[in-house]
Amino acid sequence: MICVIRRYHVTNVMAFLIVTMIMVNLYALAVVIGGRAIPESRNAPHDQKKSDQVIFSSNITSTRFVALEDGSLHIFSNLKLKSPNLYSVLDAIKRRYNELQEENRTAGHYLRVVNRIKRALSLSSHSGNKIDADNFWSTAAGWPFPMDSNQFQSMGEILWFANRAQILQAKNSKRGTQLKVEVVLEGGQVGLFKPAWYPHGVVINGTAYGGKDRHFGEIAAFYLNQILGYNSAPITLGRRVNLSREILNFATDQLKETFFRDRDNNLCFYGVCYYCKSTDPVCAQGDNIDGALILLLDKKLRIIANPWRRTYKEKIQASWETDISFCSTVLKDSNLSKRNEALLDVVAVAIFDFLVGNADRHHFEMYADVKEQPTSKSHSRSIFLIDNGKSFGNSDEDYIDILAPLYQCCKIRRSLFLTLNKFRGVLGKSLEAISNFDTLSPLLTKHHLSALDRRLLIVLATVQVCLDRYSQDEVIL
Numbered sequence: 037m038i039c040v041i042r043r044y045h046v047t048n049v050m051a052f053l054i055v056t057m058i059m060v061n062l063y064a065l066a067v068v069i070g071g072r073a074i075p076e077s078r079n080a081p082h083d084q085k086k087s088d089q090v091i092f093s094s095n096i097t098s099t100r101f102v103a104l105e106d107g108s109l110h111i112f113s114n115l116k117l118k119s120p121n122l123y124s125v126l127d128a129i130k131r132r133y134n135e136l137q138e139e140n141r142t143a144g145h146y147l148r149v150v151n152r153i154k155r156a157l158s159l160s161s162h163s164g165n166k167i168d169a170d171n172f173w174s175t176a177a178g179w180p181f182p183m184d185s186n187q188f189q190s191m192g193e194i195l196w197f198a199n200r201a202q203i204l205q206a207k208n209s210k211r212g213t214q215l216k217v218e219v220v221l222e223g224g225q226v227g228l229f230k231p232a233w234y235p236h237g238v239v240i241n242g243t244a245y246g247g248k249d250r251h252f253g254e255i256a257a258f259y260l261n262q263i264l265g266y267n268s269a270p271i272t273l274g275r276r277v278n279l280s281r282e283i284l285n286f287a288t289d290q291l292k293e294t295f296f297r298d299r300d301n302n303l304c305f306y307g308v309c310y311y312c313k314s315t316d317p318v319c320a321q322g323d324n325i326d327g328a329l330i331l332l333l334d335k336k337l338r339i340i341a342n343p344w345r346r347t348y349k350e351k352i353q354a355s356w357e358t359d360i361s362f363c364s365t366v367l368k369d370s371n372l373s374k375r376n377e378a379l380l381d382v383v384a385v386a387i388f389d390f391l392v393g394n395a396d397r398h399h400f401e402m403y404a405d406v407k408e409q410p411t412s413k414s415h416s417r418s419i420f421l422i423d424n425g426k427s428f429g430n431s432d433e434d435y436i437d438i439l440a441p442l443y444q445c446c447k448i449r450r451s452l453f454l455t456l457n458k459f460r461g462v463l464g465k466s467l468e469a470i471s472n473f474d475t476l477s478p479l480l481t482k483h484h485l486s487a488l489d490r491r492l493l494i495v496l497a498t499v500q501v502c503l504d505r506y507s508q509d510e511v512i513l
């Protein structure tokens with residue numbers, strides 16, 4: 037009799053376990069594969085909230101947190117059992133994040149920064165007068181300028197004019213691998229126009245670096261860069277152009293050849309670049325197309341490879357993805373060990389990229405002249421944040437592995453740490469307020485704005501985990 041009851045009991049437990057496993061797997065698959073599945077899973081039952089298991093699936097292309105509506109995080113990974121240390125770190129970050137979330141502390145002093153930028157952006161004294169285009173761009177050539185400088189006061193005017201200045205020449209840009217148009221603006225300023233491929237609410241699933249450039253992300257990243265005091269992204273703004281009148285009319289023959297009208301009479305083009313194909317054009321609505329206009333920096337740059345770059349092959353992991361002591365390997369490398377400051381720059385870049393969800397920072401663009409440095413207050417100092425187009429693709433997923441330089445090296449500059457604390461809980465609304473000045477606003481959906489606050493807290497949680505392991509003097513420099 038006892039034996040029968042036991043067997044009955046065991047069978048029940050087994051069945052329960054099997055059903056649970058199937059459900060967990062289905063959930064993982066649904067979230068990964070189905071773009072629409074994520075909002076539904078936001079209403080997960082309460083008993084799933086506290087689950088701190090890792091959800092594995094070979095469909096997940098890199099380690100990430102997936103956020104539920106209640107703010108709780110799930111770890112999704114494909115690196116099954118390869119790196120138990122990594123999971124203990126991620127789990128610790130999650131626990132610290134939950135604690136910080138419960139603290140419910142509000143940030144202070146952020147308004148001073150936001151108001152200063154607002155004031156600068158609302159100044160466009162020339163709006164009524166005629167602009168002297170030939171002499172206009174000399175101030176922009178001095179970018180990046182310090183936040184509290186007189187030069188900074190001209191930011192509003194620069195953005196205003198860049199949005200309206202006549203385009204005098206348009207050619208296919210040979211820089212990088214994605215489609216972009218190099219334009220010469222009235223007065224001689226050169227800019228890159230990255231056209232809109234997606235609406236602002238697009239959700240990119242799959243690889244962390246997937247999809248095409250998000251023009252709205254490129255623009256939002258520039259404003260965020262200023263709010264956080266990085267001042268290291270090139271001047272970027274939204275601009276709606278009449279593709280026919282403003283680009284095609286001034287295009288080189290090579291670019292012109294790639295233009296055509298689709299069945300609905302929308303003007304399209306595909307350009308000439310590594311990923312450019314006639315079967316994959318970008319199309320205006322009628323003749324009008326939005327895009328990010330990025331002003332070319334007037335600086336000599338050199339490029340170095342990011343030690344934490346991805347392999348861009350789904351089945352092949354980079355060593356930083358599985359080796360928790362990767363930082364010491366990097367520090368042995370001659371390039372970075374020369375200057376501890378360089379490592380702090382890399383951590384600052386990683387934090388910025390994590391906030392915006394950019395997993396595509398394969399290279400760093402630095403000043404060619406090592407003696408020349410941006411302002412001492414900038415967080416990423418010697419590194420320019422050029423190319424922020426692969427950002428804001430998925431507001432439910434936090435690509436935690438972008439933060440690897442932080443949780444592997446456990447070092448952060450004090451000034452950046454203080455800035456992040458200043459914007460705790462208010463980063464989304466700060467960016468919203470500043471983005472309102474852009475002609476393509478609203479740039480980000482409310483989900484992206486709240487993702488910024490969640491991710492900021494995850495960064496602070498990661499610093500806390502470092503402080504649990506090392507002394508404050510070792511972590512905050």
Ligand SMILES: Nc1ncnc2c1ncn2[C@@H]1O[C@H](COP(=O)(O)OP(=O)(O)OP(=O)(O)O)[C@@H](O)[C@H]1O
Pocket residue numbers: 211212213214215228270330331332333334337401422423424425
């Ligand atoms: N504002 C700028 N000022 C100076 N140089 C720039 C600027 N924007 C882009 N560049 C140069 O052009 C290159 C290509 O630009 P970008 O990285 O935005 O294009 P991409 O097609 O996304 O490139 P990739 O495929 O390498 O990611 C950069 O690596 C940089 O050297």
Ligand SMILES: [Mn+2]
Pocket residue numbers: 212214396423425
């Ligand atoms: Mn790119």
